[in-house]
Amino acid sequence: MPELPEVETIKQDLRKKIINKKIVEIEVLNKKTIHGNKQAFLRILKGNKIKSIERVGKLIIFELKDGNNFLFVHLKMTGQLVYKKGKKVVAGGHSEEWGKKPQIINELASFDKYARVIITFEDNAKLYFNDMRVFGYMKTGDKTARVEIIKGFGVEPFTKGFTLNNFANIFKNRKTSLKAILLNQKLIAGIGNIYADEICFRAGVRPDKKASNLSKQDLNKLYEAIKYIFKKAIENRGTTFNNYVDSDGNKGGFTKYLKVYGRGGEACKKCKKILKKIRLVGRGTVFCSYCQR
């Protein structure tokens, strides 16, 4: 489940790999992956170049060199963007792979059968959009579309707008649970089910606590926890629980730091009591009823 740290990792890596490379071919292996007009999608991308890459919440936005269009990519639950270097044509006509690590080839082999779109660049490098469950999408749009899409996202952690005051205001006059607010992309961009639980644990607050019942101290702890957890997760290149891999096909390193996600019924790492697992906002939710109040 790629959330902010995973998507941020992919963005940073792809910036080093595909900027200013001409797109020479696009293979759409599953047309459901392309949202909007497929012909327009192909026409806009073919022959174009990627000028820059940004991330908004869990969405990756590729700015195209033509000066007006953008490629939007959402990985949803099982999407991957995996980059493979091109083949170097050597004397005699045969080719050899550049710089592939054998253990990565094996790791990726199981996901390549879920390739939905393959973009080929002028140097024969390929960007695979793999997506087992076909929830993710790719679509193109212009500047207006980009502005409209970004409008739909709430405050982005690590931006100037993410102040304690702004954060606390989100909770005012809301009747829903803390976790519902953390997961709502229109309010705060980038938090998914894994990090929501980790943030609540670090802050020492129950995820099912009602927004109106959160104290000033709760809000301060949650605010700091978001920044801390996301910073740590990005430094460790994200979390792999089921099938997240970065653009090299490697797993994230934050998985070993998870304190609650996926640990229902196990001992709390802080107090050793058994972690509770409940269903909240339709999502599996793990917390410690002793450490979180």
Add this chain to the structure above:
DNA sequence: CCTTGTGTTCTCCG
């Protein structure tokens, strides 16, 4: 049955 991100649809409340 379970897993989850998000768009859509339904329901409730004032």
Add this chain to the structure above:
DNA sequence: CCGGAGAACACAAG
């Protein structure tokens, strides 16, 4: 009856 909030559902495959 309207608007908004929040809850519930739909989707997909293993």
